[in-house]
Amino acid sequence: NAGVTQTPKFQVLKTGQSMTLQCAQDMNHEYMSWYRQDPGMGLRLIHYSVGAGITDQGEVPNGYNVSRSTTEDFPLRLLSAAPSQTSVYFCASSYLGQGRTEAFFGQGTRLTVV
Amino acid sequence: QQPVQSPQAVILREGEDAVINCSSSKALYSVHWYRQKHGEAPVFLMILLKGGEQKGHDKISASFNEKKQQSSLYLTASQLSYSGTYFCGTDLGGSNYQLIWGAGTKLIIKP
Numbered sequence A: 001n002a003g004v005t006q007t008p009k010f011q012v013l014k015t016g017q018s019m020t021l022q023c024a025q026d027m028n029h030e031y032m033s034w035y036r037q038d039p040g041m042g043l044r045l046i047h048y049s050v051g052a053g054i055t056d057q058g059e060v061p062n063g064y065n066v067s068r069s070t071t072e073d074f075p076l077r078l079l080s081a082a083p084s085q086t087s088v089y090f091c092a093s094s095y096l097g098q099g100r101t102e103a104f105f106g107q108g109t110r111l112t113v114v
Numbered sequence B: 001q002q003p004v005q006s007p008q009a010v011i012l013r014e015g016e017d018a019v020i021n022c023s024s025s026k027a028l029y030s031v032h033w034y035r036q037k038h039g040e041a042p043v044f045l046m047i048l049l050k051g052g053e054q055k056g057h058d059k060i061s062a063s064f065n066e067k068k069q070q071s072s073l074y075l076t077a078s079q080l081s082y083s084g085t086y087f088c089g090t091d092l093g094g095s096n097y098q099l100i101w102g103a104g105t106k107l108i109i110k111p
Helices: none
Strands: A004-007 A010-013 A019-025 A031-037 A043-051 A054-057 A064-066 A076-078 A087-094 A109-113 B004-006 B009-013 B018-023 B030-036 B043-049 B055-057 B060-065 B070-075 B084-091 B099-101 B105-110
Touching (some): A004 A087, A019 A031, A019 A087, A043 A064, B004 B084, B009 B018, B018 B105, B030 B060, B030 B070, B070 B084
Antiparallel strands (some): A004 A019, A019 A076, A031 A087, B004 B018, B018 B070, B030 B084, B055 B060, B060 B070, B084 B099, B084 B105
C-alpha cells in the first residue's frame, strides 16, 4: 500500500517563485489536510478538505491555495514564495467518523525559500 | 488556541516511566497522540474520546479528563524505541474539522 505520497521531498525556491506540492492518497479517505512544521513547534494546519470539491482554511492559510478535484489528490500551491514559508510541509489523510480518525501522514516536503 | 504540553523535554534511562501532559483551554471532543522521530512523519498512537476513556498501546497508555480538558500519556518501562517527540492534537468536534496541536514533548531514552 502506498498510503500518502508527497512530492517533492526537497525543494529550494527563490523569493517570488510559485510552486505546487503534490499529495495523493490511495485509501479513499474523505479528509485531507496540509500542515507546516517549523523547528520546535507542533503542526499548524494550513488548509483542509472533507471531500472532493470542498476545501476550507486552517490556522495559517495566507500565501497558500488548495483544490480538491478528486478524492485522491490534494495539491498545495504557494502563490509567491517568501522566506517565512521555509518549513517542512506534511500532507495527511483520514476517514471522517466520530470526529477525526487516525491520520496517515506523507513523508514531508522540506522547502527552503531563499 | 494551542494546547499546552508539559514537560517540554524529558530524559530517561531505559526502563523508567514517563508522563506527558496535554492541557487545553477549550472543551474537547477528543485528544489525539502521535510520536515523531527526527526527520520522519508523525505516527499515530491513539485517540481518546470524551468520557474519560483510557486506552493502551503496548506499554503506552493515555487518559482523558474532559472536565479538566486534559489528557496524559503514560510510558511504562520505556524502551530505546520510544525516543522521539510526542504531540497531542486537540479536536473540538462538531463541524470544526481542525486538529490543533501542542508544541511537542521531546523524549530521550538513554541505555
